[in-house]
Amino acid sequence: MPHETVLDPLDRRLLNALQVEPRATWTALAPVVGADPATLSRRWQRLHEDGIAWITGRFGGATLPGAAMIEVECAPRRVEETAAALAEDAEVLVLDQTAGSRDLLVTASCGSIDALGEYVTGRIAALPGVRSLRTHPWIDLLLEGGDWRLRALSDQERLALPAVPPPRPRAAATVSAPLREILRYELAVDGRATAAAIGERWSVSPQRVVDAIATLRRSGELRLRTDIARRWSDWPVYAWYFIEAPASIVEQLRTELGRVPQIRLAALTASRYNLMLAVWVRDLAAIHTFEVAFERAAPGARIQDRSLVMRIVKHMGRILDENGQATGRIVPYEPYPGQAPRAPHSA
Known part of the structure; x- marks a missing residue:
């Protein structure tokens, strides 16, 4: 499918708006994006069904306990397996x-350092295709991938988008464990799933669903992100950077790296490389331009290694095809397998 026929300027404006507020109504987005609500709904449905864009809800706050980047070197011809x-x-x-000094880069979240160790040594190291691995536990996220934006809207237009709705004054201050698990499942499958649809599937009132989502988003426990298949983003070249940065500039990096538009994710790690970056650029030639911009933003930091991503196999739980488009499979969840079970009355 030719690139130009997939994402036109209106598509990009819509996706940029959904990156800012993933659950905004079509009516609220219409005056900013520049199309009527029905058109926006049809556009999103096409993009979502084609696996070009998707919205994911992730629980756990801004940091992930027991998270790490794991480099995996595989035996010849066993990478895909x-x-x-x-x-x-x-x-x-x-x-x-990836290409370069490692075959696979795994971003894992295991809940604790102990569980991470068990996963690396008991699961990954035991796979027959694995020859060696290196683990880089995350200390902190300076920039999160979900905060990366297309630049289809002006600053003024972005400011005109609806804000995240706060909880109602009468909403419950806490969310029950059963309802939290319902939302963990539902919003992993579809971050725009309506309160009415969720309530019908699980026998929960839509208002309770709306209140719970608002409460969880306000607390930071629930984060929503709109992702776009890399090849359709205008930033199709994806690379990981492995960096040694002086500890004295770490706090400075929280601000400075956000000014380098190519950086999608920046993680502090407890390993030889104390800073790892996920970077999207327009073409291979732009790699040099990025590296110049990074060196200006991070004086004293040294790029020790880099790896070009050849294929994204899985992204935020979604299995992607060879074109980097979502297949509809979500691990550990599946989109409404069979008859969805009913929620407990205590939800």
């Missing part, structure tokens, strides 16, 4: 097949 096995693991959030 190993990737397919790892993609089925609930612990694996993102799985990239």
